[in-house]
Amino acid sequence: MSRKIRNILFIMFDQLRWDYLSCAGHKTLHTPHIDRLASKGVRFSRAYVQSPICGSSRMSFYTGRYVHSHGAQRNNFPLKVGEMTLGDHLRASGMDAFLVGKTHMEADAKGLERLGIAPDSIIGARLSECGFDVFVRDDGLWAEGPDGFYDDRRSPYNEYLKSKGYPGENPWADHANASITDDGMLASGWLTQFAQQPANIREEDSETPWLTTQCIDFLQTPGRDDRPWLCHLSYIKPHWPYIVPAPYAGMYGPDDIQDVIRDESEKRDPHPVYDAYMQTLVSTSYSREGVRDNVIPAYMALIKQCDDQMGRLFAHLEETGRMDDTLIVLTSDHGDYLGDHWLGEKNFFHEQAVKIPLIVYDPRPEADATRGTVCDALVEAIDLAPTFLEAIGAEVPSHILEGRSLMPFLHGREPEQWRDWVICEFDYSTTPMATKLGLAHRDARAFMIFDGRWKMIHFEGGFEPMLFDLETDPEEFRDRRADPECAAEIERLYEALGQWARRLSQRTAISDAEVDKLTGKSQRRGVLLGLYDGAELPEEMTVKLRARPVPDFRERTG
Template structure:
């Protein structure tokens, strides 16, 4: 029988902010506990360094340029199969608990007459998942209204708990209190050192952990199931309740990774991002000193709640039947490379944590190991289909199953990984005066090199990861590296020629049509009549003719 799959995604969690990944001051024993039971993939990359596009790639198992939902609030077009579709076909239910950042293709659904109230319509609108509870965790409000206009079950939970605000997501879970008794919004990073104005057990991460336990309890005697548990934290607003708000201080912050040389004649797109509001803010040491301890506190709370989940699985005897997957949709610069948030392809942004613990005996030989192969996050969909006992549809899913790597099997693997970014809606695009079609970036990374190609006539960026692992020296304009750049462009061109749009018929179906082809259904072409023709090809066309009066 297939195992259950607990697929946990954290939002904006850096790959190197875990103690098992080498962080010197942030202890994450629960993440480490999963790593000790399984495999930590040290070189995993998301398919786009922004929430929506990254998640749509993970859920569809396809590259951004294949599914087209290239940024936040870009709809995932009707007809794209997702993880839930593939798993249900293999006999495994697939549920959502938390965030997707998926924007439904409402126009496409209306064109096809798909009602959101129907089972099929609801799945299309919810990225292929059956929804246990969905909350994208961004109940922000501005002059034009709310960012998330649909619903916030977390807000309703807080109101039921007695929090008096109309928007306790902001006023309590993501804000503190000033000395004068006013709301200290977490959107203003000066308040990151304050405790959030909420009881810790009511904050977002414990709330979603409790909903996850509720779900697993309800599945007893059922299954197998895949549960996508999608936490909003440690994503901004950078504010966390006591006691996590002051667990870490300035002395716990690792030194910033940046160089003055990066600001001298930078790549134009990179320069435009450094000049933006987020990059400018995180270039200030004061911002880093205030924000990073809160970010670390949010991760520590995530780790503690993960421990709660692991203990629950152990105590109820379900750990032996449950694969655990820990990852993130992208990272967070936190001031490295004069940047904040994400958007470019330096490792703090595009490289993600990925830990998989498979309890089955076939994975025993690799427990507690680290894999340094180039992994893409689209590999997860194919991995889950194989774990569910299904056949991976290679003509649809563009990733590769990680099961052979989890089991220590000798298998040929990719020698480069790809990530993409559409920045057409950004301030950087406006500053550069680019048309939307020119606002695209492509990353090619190998064991040694990382190159970024930018549309719009710009030169590439290039980093030698062997001699410059911190990615501080851009060699994209170096004539001495012309051959390296040419070789990386060959890899990008090879990837761009992939067969990505023939999703309705597989290679096996095509090959089956070669065996007799159309002749087996009576289409006889190129025959004179005296060839050695299989008799059954002519059965329907043989026999005595009945003459017809043609006068």
């Protein structure tokens, strides 16, 4: 039996593409510190998120459940107050769960009020923070427009910048994510024309080093090792705005950019939903001359800064001996199109958006045989929650968690009946695309099922599906929905999607073991239906029914 993991460091980057690491094959972006972690662990080459948008994807990571189950289908959609999270499961086994960084969690304020739970109580705070105890939370999007701030909460990062002498009410926007022109004018990072300019901030004060420092401060808190912990270190970058301080600004140029993955054929008779996404401002912008040449070098530089901070963090772990008893996971909440497939942002189902980097380092001797290996099994984000529980020796509540532990792959064992497909969902009900297509909110939903070769996307609202064969078309240029030769594949994948939709996902208050205990319980408690004279059952089952003298209280007449 494996010895238990003491601590877990769960690192997540925001909008980091799976193929923008040198260990995953990027030709010009070198990420030696992340690569070194991969050399000490297992890199999963086919890991997929449950939704290609921050909030929904993260809620699946944190609950171990599909979006279809937890219901937080878009950013700013609350996570139901009754959903169990990593923190709930880990605390039941004696491990604390802390947050350093971003969750994009929206609290179920109405649910808390209905149950009479004060948001500032311990339970209320955990229910409002995805089950984590917050060391520091900063979702990193402090945009401000005519109607005010995107996020109404106080930004710890903004307060830090103010303490360092950066002026204004929103130095996140004015300094960390902006440059300055030669004549001293603000050059906002929201404008991609300035992406190659250095952010107007000292590098050590920018978002990624700040969060690394916060994590190290967490690790150095007196008494930290009195109890086992999970620390969710959740970085804000390389998410837009795409701008980075010196010395990273200018580190990469157009010659370092990998070829764009798009084809003119994708614009001919496109699927209506895909076409609507190609017409968005962020998508058409990437077709504009110079935009990719500006943005992608900045995106690469942000990743380079992230990798350097991994070097700093891993060095601290080694110096303090924590690399010996800490499970380390490094991943992302989704990818970034960067102009591929004529799209920007994420929010659709090509590999650039839904496939993520996933590296797991297990320090135990049982994992020695798999160090530095690549696993190509189909893996989902929801698999991390059961992996963490198995790592600390806890029972995995399979009636709640819908993922499967990755521990067999880490320890060189063949798992039993591994999954045949992965699922990804997207709700685009609040978007201009839904309005353009004339869709009701309930119809603006899509589901991807991918079996490792064939990828089908089902759209509610009466649309045809999309279908790609990644074996013959790895770039996903050719939608084969109308190809008669593919009709059987569509039918097969629809049957699989239906099987997934019929899964038992809402019976979460009682486990399979408890159901087993209930089997036959009613008979042994005297509920005996269908008997004629009692001879149908063993005598012990009818002991309370046997004839015996009793007083007669029937009303007598005459």
